[in-house]
Amino acid sequence: MGEVNIEEFWDSVHHEMIARGFFQNRAKNSFAVNPSFEHWGPWIGKNTRKSDTVLNTEFKKVSSSKSSPEAELSMVSEDRLVDELKKQKVSTVCKLCMACNLDSKGSRDDLVNRLREEMKTRHGYDKIFQKIWGASGGWSVILCPHGVVYSLKFNLRAESPRDFTDLLLSWKHLPNASIYDFARGLATHANLRIPASLPFKPHEGRLAASTHDNITAAQNNKLKVSLPWITQMLKTPDEDGQPLTGSSNHYVLYDKFHEGNTKDPQELLRRINLVPELQAWLNSQVAEQLFSSMRKNNYFLNNMAPSTHIFLMRNIIHHRNNNTNATLLEQQLQRGHKSHCLQDVTLDNFGQAVFGHPQTEKVVQFKLSAVGTSVQQQGLHTNKDDVSCGTHCEDITKCDKVGPCQASWKLQTHPAQEQLVHSTSLEGNM
Numbered sequence: 001m002g003e004v005n006i007e008e009f010w011d012s013v014h015h016e017m018i019a020r021g022f023f024q025n026r027a028k029n030s031f032a033v034n035p036s037f038e039h040w041g042p043w044i045g046k047n048t049r050k051s052d053t054v055l056n057t058e059f060k061k062v063s064s065s066k067s068s069p070e071a072e073l074s075m076v077s078e079d080r081l082v083d084e085l086k087k088q089k090v091s092t093v094c095k096l097c098m099a100c101n102l103d104s105k106g107s108r109d110d111l112v113n114r115l116r117e118e119m120k121t122r123h124g125y126d127k128i129f130q131k132i133w134g135a136s137g138g139w140s141v142i143l144c145p146h147g148v149v150y151s152l153k154f155n156l157r158a159e160s161p162r163d164f165t166d167l168l169l170s171w172k173h174l175p176n177a178s179i180y181d182f183a184r185g186l187a188t189h190a191n192l193r194i195p196a197s198l199p200f201k202p203h204e205g206r207l208a209a210s211t212h213d214n215i216t217a218a219q220n221n222k223l224k225v226s227l228p229w230i231t232q233m234l235k236t237p238d239e240d241g242q243p244l245t246g247s248s249n250h251y252v253l254y255d256k257f258h259e260g261n262t263k264d265p266q267e268l269l270r271r272i273n274l275v276p277e278l279q280a281w282l283n284s285q286v287a288e289q290l291f292s293s294m295r296k297n298n299y300f301l302n303n304m305a306p307s308t309h310i311f312l313m314r315n316i317i318h319h320r321n322n323n324t325n326a327t328l329l330e331q332q333l334q335r336g337h338k339s340h341c342l343q344d345v346t347l348d349n350f351g352q353a354v355f356g357h358p359q360t361e362k363v364v365q366f367k368l369s370a371v372g373t374s375v376q377q378q379g380l381h382t383n384k385d386d387v388s389c390g391t392h393c394e395d396i397t398k399c400d401k402v403g404p405c406q407a408s409w410k411l412q413t414h415p416a417q418e419q420l421v422h423s424t425s426l427e428g429n430m
Helices: 006-022 058-062 068-076 076-089 089-101 109-120 122-132 160-171 183-193 211-219 265-270 288-304 306-333 383-386 391-395 417-429
Strands: 004-005 054-055 139-143 147-156 177-180 251-254 343-347 353-355 364-369 377-378
Touching: 004 006, 006 306, 054 139, 054 160, 089 109, 139 160, 139 288, 147 160, 160 177, 160 183, 160 343, 160 391, 177 391, 183 251, 183 265, 211 417, 251 306, 265 377, 288 306
Parallel strands: 177 251
Antiparallel strands: 004 054, 139 147, 343 353, 343 364, 364 377
């Protein structure tokens, strides 16, 4: 327990989707995948994960025994719980006040302040936590600053630093800078899990040592920590350094929206504004923006069976990633590379978009889809059918030529369709 084969898990989900056509309902489907700690996995791309076996240690969330540092972290999460309260509807906060025998009249801020006072007792804290944050799971996602989702985990219980640690430790290469709304919790939990080889170092993932001078300088906005390898790879890479930066340092920083939640002075050393190379371009709210765009799907996703939910969610994220990648590539081409087109863009072994055909073991070429702006992946050797698909296909697929009339169903077939029918008839005659 604690590890899951990602390919086997998603194959079982695909088998359930296919088998639904042969059963009257899901209860009779022998291929149905039900949530369990033993057989429930995230999605991490092949080029991102170490292997097909990834971590999922959610079963440890139910354990009552905690080490002292983790017990301390659970106490400081009161600020996060207040932040979650502020996101709830006023009606939800009113009901929670009544459940805690508090006055339910007043503005949202008044209600939240009453609940904050109630949380000072352990009983009140546990009750509010269970109502707002501990009742069920959710989504844990890891994105790049451009909004491309690299990892997606469907939590069975409330989201915690453990979920993100599972994802990051399943990656081939740990990011040099991770941005999280509970940075201290993520760094502490990950370092407790692997004390022999700390994932986040130096300074426990802070940008500088927790000295009085550094903390004072950070409070006065006079501390700057330059990380030049963000923009240019180190000439002499560190041992076990990240292959694209060369640095072996790994930091955990707060996103700008939550950096004021912590009351510990040394956590000022986790702020993004201390790093000049991260200013002006870094979008630290990209995860919040993803959840905001997905909110319109919550109703129908939450009414689905768990396996259907994750199957459809992965498909939605896949198409969103394709559209995001296509938009980014188009933007790059418009910044002075007009002589190139999307067909000239390839991916190297590290997944970076480059022009031309680099000398790598595996190269993937981008091709703009004929139906929209989504990006498809294909090999470098294209089939003849793709070459022959030109003005003829463009002409017969125009919207004004499709309609409920006899002529629209007698258009010339696509060359690929003719070849498929021909090969099928040959196989039947053999």
